[in-house]
Amino acid sequence: MSLNSLRERLIERLTPAGAWTPDGLPDRSDYDLNPDAPRSPRTLRPAAVLVPVIARPEGASVLLTRRSDTLASHTGQIAFPGGRLDPGETAVQAALREAREEVALDPASVEVLGVGDGYETVTGFLVTPVIGWLAEPPVVSPSPDEVAEVFEAPWDFLMDPANHRRDFLEPESGPRRWFWAMPWRERYIWGATASILRALHARLYGDEARPGAAVGEDAA
Template sequence: MSQNPSIPPCRVRPVVKLSFDPQTQPVIAPNAVLNPLPDAALQADFIAQAFSRSIEWQVEPVFAKDFLVHRDPETGLLLPDHSGMIPAAVFFPLIQRENGLHVLFTRRTDHLTSHAGQICFPGGRIELHDADVIAAALRETHEEVGIGPDHIQLIGTQPGFITSTGYTMQPVIGLVKPGFVVQPDQSEVAEVFEVPLSYLMDPRHHQLHQATLPDGRQRLYFSMPWNHYFIWGATAALVRNFYHYLAAAHKQL
């Protein structure tokens, strides 16, 4: 695979530890009341169609300044802004089950130096040998949960998100084909679990929190609790953005 010259060399960053417990911070009211997506907008065929068309939409307004929308002029792929940030890619895996589409998440192991124990999508930083963000997302997914590219049907990409830890995290959306076997890398992944897409695409399950940092600044973040799992932060922001895209697509298609 050819090297991507647009990806800067990896830089070592200090570990950023949370100064607050994300599960105990106050929940504030969202700016607008949004409706759950109808069942028609939660089908694999509709989602694939939505990403194959030009949809007029807006990213999550709470984090409008934190989403990046640059595109590669040749491929049309959304690209992260690399100025001072570490580019990263995650795979947003959709899995067809009898009761509808589900989304696959992982829980990071507790001993990791970054985001230990947190819920996330498979993914990681884009390496020099990765051809593009899609190649990075597929590689990381294979390494972390054992799902190879031959079991993935690519659907599209969405804007990258600037994380508080210095990364631009860009999601690659795809459908995991039947017959896959999950084989987690136990050094990084403590658990692999699924959440119904219908649950995630219902804004009544989206909680907007406000945390006060030690220096007095306020930090906003979404959470989407599911059973005993606390999906929050950048991962929840990507899910929220996915909702906005599908909601706009459902009105336009």
């Protein structure tokens, strides 16, 4: 069980990368918790993120970044490596390219296992999560213009619904905005990143009679 069972579960329950199409529709969105938020018709811009699952001997972990404080948007937020697709790119190609640019992750070290649920952001992106398997802990180097920090969070923590909580922002004008959050140590994982992880949990463990035990077996 453990790492082998997790890898097999990911392959079995993710959508094969070859089945991805650029005209897909989002399965989840920022609006799931905010159904009354204003929403105008628009064409979503395609983007992709890499969800790197690292097969550490002591248990699986997920590589995450903290965005640079000098960026024009989403400064300091916890994120996956990723960004918008270049013309003609697939989601896998974009996710691997962005991971190389942001943290110098070698694409050859990543085994792409599949893609998760497409996610619509309030900023107008359709984000495809590309789940990658790293058999060895990677050597990474953050690009200072984009990434302030690279760190790992334990798989079993991220996949435990007890650590998924609904938080909200109270803007000066407009309705309260709800979002998912998974605070881990001093890092506040929230928004689209937390929602993508929560959607991954639902896909992998949603039909398990004892999902906590299944997560524990995978992470051990």
